[in-house]
Amino acid sequence: MSVMVSAFDAQRTRTSEKYTTYPPEVLPMFVAEMDAVLAEPIRDALVAAVANGDTGYVGHGRALPEAFADFAAERWSWRVDPDLVRTTTDVSVAAVETLRRVIEPGDQVVVMPPVYPPFWEYVAEAGGSATEVPLLPPTDPGDASSTTAGWRMDLDGVRRAFEDGARTVLLCNPHNPLGLVHPRDELAALARLAAEYDAVVVSDEIHAPLTHADAVFTPFLDSCPVAADLGVALTSASKAWNLAGTKCALLIGASERARAWFDGMPAEVVERTGILGYTASVAAFRAGGPWLASLLAELAANRRTLAERLGEVLPGARYRQPQASYLAWVDLGALPFGDDPAPVLVDRARVALSRGLDFGRQGAGHVRLNFGCSAETLDEALSRLATAR
Template sequence: MNAADRPGPSSTVVGREVPGFDDLDPEWLRNRPGVKWAGVGPDVLPAWVADMDFPAPAVVRDALRAHVDGGDLGYPDWPDGTPLRPLFARRMAERYGWQADASRVREQSDLIQSVQVVLHLATAPGDAIAVQTPNYPPFLATLDTMGRKTVAVPTTDTDTGWRMDLAALADGVARHGCKALLLVNPHNPTGHVLTRAELEEIASIARRHDLLVVSDEIHAELTHAPHRHIPFASLSPDAAARTVTLTSASKAFNIAGLRCMVTHYGPDRLLALRDAEPPELYGAVSELGVVGTEAAWLHGDAWQRDLLAVLDRNRHRVRDVLAARLPAVRHHMPDGTYLAWLDAGRLAFPKAPVQTVLERGAVRLEGGEWFGASAASCLRLNFATSARLLDEVLDRVVGALAPLQP
């Protein structure tokens, strides 16, 4: 794939609606069984969980339908692993220039499951793990329930956006003797995409302290120009040898329900530990999950180009509305993902921010202390929806919060 063919934002979407993305039927959305819409009342608009409102790509749905219509839902024939192993390696080479080794890829059903497997194999209760905060709540909950010591690395608010505090990372790792770094890039919830300079500094810290780097790159294909994703393992041979890379088609193609992801093991010892476990101890991926992921990665790039253009338009819309109508709320347009992180700490809330927006605006957002202690006054808004629904969400959020501004 040439660089010109890689998915990226398209200015042709600006100012017009896009079929398949902007013609969403609210009744269809409310009848969906997924948690995003089923988890709210009939008058509430959901902009919380990280699912998009858009239908999965037609190429994925067609592939799944054809496989089911073929009538064979028996045991798959994968003696050397699923077809996703070489396909992942090819995609990494074509998109990022990273020569990942397909033989080091293993499948899991879920990102959180893979994080837990890696931490179980590589660390022990009481070990310190560095992690960005705010962060995806299941990651923080995983560290807590597994008895690992969380070493929070704050994300700071700068004039140019949210930034990982690398000085705090170096200090925290040294003081607490961290065994691993759980790195989320692109970052959920702020949408920051780490630059090469930032990644190289993190790699230097990891090398000095012999850190395992568990790199969640599940939002990698949702970066917005001029930002580009750089796989952590691609930085150097040392980085490759200490990094476990986690990714999936689930976010970039809206197919999380297929429960399929891949894990690339850089450390030899860790891969050996993984393969020495009983073969079905951590379960296996569904054949339909593999079929859907394969279809997305092989045939979904045109759909993804349209998606990125829509998301780019929507992130600008969020920025413009907040700047004009909620100036007391701190917000930086995300470099990647479809998530907007709002710091509403200057507002006079009568109760928790998420609950306030729900009761006063009938919009369900995500946020608060689940993302870390520093996030109590913050909100996460999912803008992966149609232009009309996004405008309604923003109108309701503004209506709920504008009276609370100083």
């Protein structure tokens, strides 16, 4: 059974940003939210909570830390200590509050564009200054059958940033918008480099459960022994199970240093966790595996469809299949759409995609396309995009 619904049906019944930003005639494929039904165990847990009136302030139990620890052990053979897991509203709050503990005002924080646009905002909100060390693009042109594995971190650039005074890296693993799953050896090399300069790595791992079958996700904290002493991982069930509005994320440490950072945060960081998000997250990590497997199968099919058809629909478009997520980073630089193709495609094709420039200067001529949708919706999007030439 498909876990996806028609985007047009979703537009008629849902009120979230994805379905209300544009008029109904525009196909929404921008914000990272899927046209998916709720997993049954999550739906049942939320219905029961509402029926029971369990909608107050979040409690202080261990259900979610233990559920995530079990999920991480089963999926990635990663041993997580539930006592070193905290919850908060969402990954953005987790990132800002962690940065506030590990940097001083004005400190440099390394970010690796093209990257999720709020990363710059996280750094600024925490009082830091973003230092850009762009990812290195593939050395070969590749084709639609290639994956984003050709991209890699610029570790020499990170070293130069450390030599210039940076002491923190805000990592995206898997990397949004590329869907790049950083290999273990590169993560370990980053950890050893950070240790050399007494730096901290804050790793946003929200897309990890969405890793495709042709890649292997490695948690940063588990990449090598030294990584555990200098990092914090941030994650949530929100991307994999489509729960962004329920508001719950996790901060994960693996050292006494991390425990001290967590304990030094204001109590409100945890208190702002949404109780319905907590309830949904426990259900997701405990019982959401079968639904997630169905989702990944549908995403894999959509990923292949894009690889097979995008070049026909938009000759000159370049795309490498993401190793994780439902987000495609598409290079339209060879087409006559300019540096900012997304508004052009809304006007000409009535398809809303994310602006590449929002992800950094490297996004000129690019768009990010959300293929977390039904096969029929993707087919309609491709048909519409063909009219934009």
